[in-house]
Amino acid sequence: MTKTWFVFILAAAAAASVSCARKADFDIAEIAPAEHLGEADIHGHSGEEAHGHDHGAAGETETGMHIHPAGSRNHGTQWFFNQPWAAPFVWGKMLRDTLVLAALSVTLAVSSSRRRSRRR
Amino acid sequence: MAASLPILVEELSKSYPSRMGLRRFPALKNLSFHLEAGEILGFLGPNGAGKTTTMKCLLGLLKPTSGGISVMGHRPGSSGARACLGYVPENPDYDDSLTPLELLRLLAAMRGFDSGERVLKALLARVGLAGWEQTRMKRFSKGMKQRAALAAALLGSPSLLIMDEPTGGLDPAARKEFRDIMLEENSRGASILLSSHILSEVETICSRAVILARGRLVREGSMSSLLSIEDTYRIRASCSGSLVEEDIPTGELQSRIDSLRASGCEIVEVARNYATLEEVFLAATGSDSG
Amino acid sequence: MRGIYYFAVMTLYSLFRRRTVWGVAILTALALAGIASIPAYGLSGGGRFTVDTGLTSIEIGSLVLAIALASGIFPRDRETRIAFPILAAPLSRTQYLLGRYMGTALVQTGFIAVWGAGLVAIIALKGYPMPSDMAGALLLLGVEGCFLLAVVFFFSFWTSPPLNAPLTILLFILSQMSVRDFTGLMPGAEGLMRILRLLLPHMDSFHIKDPVAHGFDVSPVYILLAALYGLAYTAFMLSLARSVLLSRDLR
Structure with a gap:
């Protein structure tokens, strides 16, 4: 088991390092093309500010929705649903993570089965 | 030869890490024995001798540190080994929110046995639980739980029974009932590994015995050869x-x-x-x- | 599959006959009654506050339920020795894990469905417009519930229940954080924090309560991808849990 864990952690760390170097794990704000940043900043507060204003105040759209700067977060949700340009980044990232996780699951399942059958 | 033996244990060693993990405590040391087809083998030893550890290795619950084990010609814990064995644990405790009938019905379904309700009720009656089929096991005494565990082990008429002190805590009449069932199963062709501290019981029904002490085999043989030591x-x-x-x-x-x-x-x-x-x-x- | 299915049924029997599940059910009913009694406050209209609070409550309820259902299962099975005869004959360890998981996941998703139906009923009774992506939001909360359950199972194979709960809650909190917020926890070690964040799940993917509460359309592709991501992470956590269980001695 120790060996499996060691190999797994090593592989994960290596993948993480590579990913990190290429900024594979990102917030939308970090990869947003400059021209999109701030375009939706209707009521002009940044994502870092306290969110204590009245939702009925200025800055809401005609559907009654207030919009944050592109890539910033609102109540813990990445606020990209109204940013068409962000979809490929977000969807691509989710798809990539899904495939990596599925591959890791299969690898782990096979390796732990083999290890157990060898041990007995 | 090995494939035809229900149980073959060769040079089995098992050690546990101590609490801090710095040292290992040896529970079994180079233990070798076998169970022949159709026999009842008494598995004896004082507390801490390694009987339960050996049985758990046979069941695939513990990994041996070294040595080889074969159960019905298969690796312990493998589907082949699990398919043909029944196990009665020491202090059996199934989910006590179930009734014994529900327990047997689900266990039979898990194992793929097509056992109808009548068959399951007959099995419960055989172990002395007639009339208790629909009572949740949380209301059962220890003896009744042991009866339910015996019924669970007998599901599907397994060819190998591993019994870890199945009659401990039973009254003499119940012990006799258990003994009779073991003998019936044996005459049907089942091989039985029986661990027990009740030596008179072992002497009565076992054809051979192995005796363990401190994780080692100290004596082994047919009952007549063991008893005629003088x-x-x-x-x-x-x-x-x-x-x-x-x-x-x-x-x-x-x-x-x-x-x-x-x-x-x-x-x-x-x-x-x-x-x-x-x-x-x-x-x-x-x-x-x- | 047969072994897993019937063990899941056995798990269902066991869970429904325990007080924990019914305690959570009563708390849920009280929470729903509380949400139903929240006045609109005239803040934003359209039941936005009710939808937001309701979905958040379901998410928190799902976390609590996952811990209540699963953190004690394996430790109890080991302590009471229920696991031994089950693992000795009818089931392999993988079947045991998946059976227990499926049984608890059915209870978990059943509860989330009931909570969701309760929320929908409240919105309807109050005459608020029904958000178009309500079903999608509830689906993702269901996926998140299954994921949380897998996390609790994973922890349960190598920790005690009192340690399982804080570990799960910690993971729940950290997994909601953006990369920027997470690296901000230790600004001096941004590289390390980025690696850690990459390894942690992105549970914020499952939360679409804001756009739903604001009546904003969420792409079905997003919902599908987020659900797939959740299921893949669940499979990964179960693989980890299985790996730990396979390597364990059951003394």
Whole structure:
């Protein structure tokens, strides 16, 4: 088991390092093309500010929705649903993570089965 | 040979890490024994001798540190081994929110047995739980839980039964019922590995026994060979109106009979000396301490 | 599959006959009644506050339920020795894990469905417009519930229940954080924090309560991808849990 864990952690760390170097794990704000940043900043507060204003105040759209700067977060949700340009980044990232996780699951399942059958 | 043996254990060792993980505590040391098809093997030893550890290795619940185990020709814990064995654990405890009938129905379904309700009720009646089929097991006494566990182990008529002190805590009548069921299963063709501290029970129903002490095998053999450890005969003779008893080594038996007759004694009885299993057990396990 | 299915049924029997589940059910009913009694406050209209609070409550309820259902299962099975005869004959360890998981996941998703139906009923009774992506939001909360359950199972194979709960809650909190917020926890070690964040799940993917509460359309592709991501992470956590269980001695 120790060996499996060691190999797994090593592989994960290596993948993480590579990913990190290429900024594979990102917030939308970090990869947003400059021209999109701030375009939706209707009521002009940044994502870092306290969110204590009245939702009925200025800055809401005609559907009654207030919009944050592109890539910033609102109540813990990445606020990209109204940013068409962000979809490929977000969807691509989710798809990539899904495939990596599925591959890791299969690898782990096979390796732990083999290890157990060898041990007995 | 190995494939035909229900259980084959070769040079089995198992050690546990201590609490801090710095040292390992050896529970089994190079243990080898086997169970032949159709026999009931007594698996004996004092507390802490390694009986339950061995059984858990056989069931695939524990990984051996070294050595080989074969259960019905398969690796312990493999589907092949699990398919043909029944297990009665020490202090059995199934989910007590279930009724015994629900337990058997679900276990049978898990194992793929097409057991109808009538068959399951008959099995419960066989182990003495008639009338308790629909009662949740949280209301059961220890003895009743043991009966339910025995019924669960007998599902599908397994060819190998591993029983870890199945009658501990039962009253004498219930012990007799359990013994009878074991003998019935054995006459059906099931091989049984029976661990028990009730030596009279082992002596009655087992054809062979292995005795463990401190993780090692200290004695093994057929019941008759184990009990006839003293190679002597007892002679009882009536000499001048008084009864004389003497233990004579086998080699001197004839000459001693002749001399007693020559001196006018009448030979009343000559019988081979047998030890009780308890004496054998105490001698075997005590000898290991030194 | 047969072994897993019937063990899941056995798990269901066991869970529904325990007080924990019914305690959570009563708390849920009280929470729903509380949400139903929240006035609109005239803040934003359209039941936005009710939808937001309701979905958040379901998410928190799902976390609590996952811990209540699963954190004690394996430790209890080991302590009471229920696991031994089950693993000795009818089931392999993988079947045991998946059976227990499926049984608890059915209870978990059943509860989330009931909570969701309760929320929908409240919105309907109050006459608020029904958000178009309500079903999607509830689906993702269901996926998140299954994922949380897998996390609790994973922890349960190598920790005690008192340690399982804080570990799960910690993971729940950290997994909601953006990369920027997470690296901000230790600004001096941004590289390390980025690696850690990459390894942690992105549970914020499952939360679409804001756009739903604001009546904003969420792409079905997003919902599908987020659900797939959640299921893949669940499979990964179960693989980890299985790996730990396979390597364990059951003393």
